[in-house]
Amino acid sequence: MTNTAQRASHAPAGPEHHPHLPFWRRYIFSTDHKVVGIQYGITALVFLFIGYGLMALMRWQLAYPGQPIPVFGKWLLWALGPDMAGQGIMSPDLYNSFGAMHGTIMVFLAVVPLAAGAFGNYLVPLQIGAPDMAFPKLNMASYWVYFLGGVVMLISFFIPGGAAKSGWTSYSPLATITDAAYLINGQSLWLIGMVLLITSSLLGSVNIITTIIQLRAEGMGWLRLPFLVWAQLVTAFLLLLAFPPLEAAGIMQLVDNLFGSSFFLPTGLVVGGQPLDVSGGGSPLLWQHLFWFLAHPEVYVLILPALGIVAEIIANNTRKPIFGYKSLVYSAMAIGFISFLVWAHHMYLTGMGTRISTFFQTTTMMISIPSVIILTSLMLSLWGGRSGSTRRCFSRSRSCRCSGSAG
Numbered sequence: 001m002t003n004t005a006q007r008a009s010h011a012p013a014g015p016e017h018h019p020h021l022p023f024w025r026r027y028i029f030s031t032d033h034k035v036v037g038i039q040y041g042i043t044a045l046v047f048l049f050i051g052y053g054l055m056a057l058m059r060w061q062l063a064y065p066g067q068p069i070p071v072f073g074k075w076l077l078w079a080l081g082p083d084m085a086g087q088g089i090m091s092p093d094l095y096n097s098f099g100a101m102h103g104t105i106m107v108f109l110a111v112v113p114l115a116a117g118a119f120g121n122y123l124v125p126l127q128i129g130a131p132d133m134a135f136p137k138l139n140m141a142s143y144w145v146y147f148l149g150g151v152v153m154l155i156s157f158f159i160p161g162g163a164a165k166s167g168w169t170s171y172s173p174l175a176t177i178t179d180a181a182y183l184i185n186g187q188s189l190w191l192i193g194m195v196l197l198i199t200s201s202l203l204g205s206v207n208i209i210t211t212i213i214q215l216r217a218e219g220m221g222w223l224r225l226p227f228l229v230w231a232q233l234v235t236a237f238l239l240l241l242a243f244p245p246l247e248a249a250g251i252m253q254l255v256d257n258l259f260g261s262s263f264f265l266p267t268g269l270v271v272g273g274q275p276l277d278v279s280g281g282g283s284p285l286l287w288q289h290l291f292w293f294l295a296h297p298e299v300y301v302l303i304l305p306a307l308g309i310v311a312e313i314i315a316n317n318t319r320k321p322i323f324g325y326k327s328l329v330y331s332a333m334a335i336g337f338i339s340f341l342v343w344a345h346h347m348y349l350t351g352m353g354t355r356i357s358t359f360f361q362t363t364t365m366m367i368s369i370p371s372v373i374i375l376t377s378l379m380l381s382l383w384g385g386r387s388g389s390t391r392r393c394f395s396r397s398r399s400c401r402c403s404g405s406a407g
């Protein structure tokens with residue numbers, strides 16, 4: 001830890017160490033990991049609030065269907081036009097687009113950037129004693145590509161036809177035939193936004209992995225890494241390996257939507273009694289497989305950094321190391337690995353057959369084992385913790401028992 005402290009004290013971290021740089025280089029297009037982390041955090045919280053707002057409006061519609069929404073109804077009418085919110089009443093199309101965009105915003109624009117982008121960027125270099133991320137410029141690019149993806153998603157509310165309406169899962173063929181009357185519709189912008197967001201998470205995850213492998217302070221062996229760093233490392237591998245298939249699939253669905261290909265459109269598609277003029281031969285199930293190959297590991301992208309944070313908080317407040325550190329680390333790795341083998345548990349109703357279903361049921365039950373080990377370790381870590389707030393402990397000076405060992 002001494003080495004860590006020495007290394008960290010030489011680190012040019014923080015914008016205060018770059019007083020010669022102009023404001024926009026220090027705080028806007030910054031390459032400093034702390035500033036990028038804070039940028040991620042603030043942007044993600046703004047999106048979290050927007051996502052919450054969409055949900056609140058949907059709940060209002062469910063509670064008082066067909067009635068004008070107080071206050072916000074007028075704003076929606078003004079911003080989105082009478083097709084979407086005539087007389088301040090939420091139209092079915094608007095409800096659908098709020099549903100799709102609420103899910104997308106919460107998962108891809110709020111929680112992932114908060115868990116990996118904000119906490120990962122800010123804390124990982126500090127906790128491993130690195131001066132900054134391995135690729136600071138890549139870090140800046142990662143944030144701004146994320147920001148651009150968010151802007152594209154938000155713009156989609158205001159184009160003719162409105163935002164995407166096919167759920168956050170964007171299943172084909174629904175996602176291709178909805179709003180097909182508009183050449184560039186909300187769904188196309190959703191796909192472009194997703195390609196940008198996945199590109200951003202790729203840049204970020206390469207950076208976090210390289211930083212943890214290459215920039216650990218001397219003496220910071222693998223099994224001395226704080227658990228949060230391990231959680232961020234496994235998360236980064238999930239982002240690196242699980243997200244690209246949906247980036248490819250997103251581009252394929254975009255080509256389906258814009259240029260009339262049919263990667264995900266079956267032969268003989270009939271919509272509203274009318275046969276649809278598509279060449280067919282594609283597979284809607286292929287989309288579901290590619291989507292859930294991302295979206296199940298996604299669940300662990302959301303929870304692993306949070307478990308890492310919980311572990312740090314428990315260790316600090318009980319004033320002793322967390323219980324079963326090694327089993328936590330190995331469980332996190334096991335979760336990371338098994339999370340690639342469970343995706344089709346979202347697809348039991350697709351008729352994929354009992355044999356495949358059984359495989360995915362088994363792996364899904366298996367992944368609960370490392371999950372329970374982590375939760376049990378965290379709970380047992382509370383055992384024998386020193387009570388009392390930090391302030392009381394410090395004020396008692398010598399008589400304080402906070403530095404004693406566990407038990």
Ligand SMILES: [Cu+2]
Nearest residue numbers: 296343345346
């Ligand atoms: Cu799942």
